[in-house]
Amino acid sequence: MKLKVLIAVLSVILAVLLAFVPYVHRMSTPTEPSSSSFTSTEASSVHTEPASSSSAPATSVPATSAPATQPTTQPTTQAATQPTTKPQNPSYSQDPKVTAFIAARMKTWICPVKDEFGEVVGSRTFASSRGGGKRAHAGLDFVAPHGTKVYAITSGTVQRVAVFYQNTWAVEVVNDDGSILRYCEIATELKVGDYVQQGDIIGTIMRADGGTEMLHMEVYYGDGEGMLTQSGNKTYKYVSEKNYMRRSDLIDPTFLKDLPQ
Numbered sequence: 572m573k574l575k576v577l578i579a580v581l582s583v584i585l586a587v588l589l590a591f592v593p594y595v596h597r598m599s600t601p602t603e604p605s606s607s608s609f610t611s612t613e614a615s616s617v618h619t620e621p622a623s624s625s626s627a628p629a630t631s632v633p634a635t636s637a638p639a640t641q642p643t644t645q646p647t648t649q650a651a652t653q654p655t656t657k658p659q660n661p662s663y664s665q666d667p668k669v670t671a672f673i674a675a676r677m678k679t680w681i682c683p684v685k686d687e688f689g690e691v692v693g694s695r696t697f698a699s700s701r702g703g704g705k706r707a708h709a710g711l712d713f714v715a716p717h718g719t720k721v722y723a724i725t726s727g728t729v730q731r732v733a734v735f736y737q738n739t740w741a742v743e744v745v746n747d748d749g750s751i752l753r754y755c756e757i758a759t760e761l762k763v764g765d766y767v768q769q770g771d772i773i774g775t776i777m778r779a780d781g782g783t784e785m786l787h788m789e790v791y792y793g794d795g796e797g798m799l800t801q802s803g804n805k806t807y808k809y810v811s812e813k814n815y816m817r818r819s820d821l822i823d824p825t826f827l828k829d830l831p832q
Contacts, residue, residue, distance in 0.1 A: 575653045588679050594665060605706040607697045643666070663826045672750075672792065673826050681769060682830040683754065684786060689714035707813035710755065711824040713786040721757055721786050723767040724830070732763060736787070737779035743799060744773075753799055755787035789825050795820030 663673050682714035695712035727746035739756040744767060746752060746796065759774030767773065778784050789797060792809060795818040802816045809822050 583773060584693070595797055607778060616805040616807050627640065628808045650765050663823055664809065666809050669792070669822055672680040672822070675832065676725075676750075677826060680830050681722065682832045683721050683724050683773070683827065684713045684715055684787060685722060685832050686715060686719050688719075688786075691825075691828050695826050698811065698815075705814065707815050709815040709821060710753075710787045710816045711827055713788065713828070715776055715785065717776055717784045719784075719786075720777040721775060723755055723769050724752055724827070726769045727752070727767060729761050729765045730761055731769065732761060737781050738782075739777045739779050740774070745793075751791040751792040751793055751799065753789040753791075755789065756783075756785055761784045789817070790824040792820040792822055818828075 596670060613734055634708055636724040641665070642704060664670050690696070691711060691713070694701075694708070695714060697708060697711055699708045701708050723744050724742070727744040730745045730751075731741075733741055735755045741753055741755040742757065742759050742760055742761055743753045747796060754773045756779060757774035759776045761767070761773065776784055776786050789799065794808075797818060801817050801818050804817065804819060805812070805814065807813075807815065807817075807821055808819050815821055
């Protein structure tokens, strides 16, 4: 009977000990943080650091202002150094009187050929050699096709219409300012006494017997005497001393090609 009681008591004691041991083990073992709590803390710190660093570029002036100012100021400086107007017309004469005359006409006269014409070079220029050097070219040649219209450079009165060269015609016009223009190697319907307004049709370019097609222009100041063609004249007021076979007030007509069309 006593043995049974003793076994029962020991069984109770053993059961109590077995129940208490796990609790003691949990109390004595340190608790480690879970992976979920670590991830949450790390994510929080990573998120807040970029927030503070992203505010720096927003207050940084060089990063935004430098590209905006450099492209706009540099071209402005370069443009300021470039010429804003075209070069002035070259000097067409050494004589101050003629220089003033031409400067004034450049503002009011118009080009006699509105269509395209060949470049005025070589034998087409004023004072170029003619007849193997026996005489000098007294005019300026606008090379253009047969039938090209020729317009009045300025207003004036026709004083002479005559055959000029290889069965072409010349029209001499005394302008309102007293100067004289001779339109040559053309066909015309004008007659002496006709008044032409600036821009009126003087005639059309003719094909000469030799096959050339051009408008030959001559300019005279207006203070000479006699016919415009004077084969024996050797003295000139406004051009170099050459054998032009023209009147003494002949002017270099080179500026005509630069007149506005």
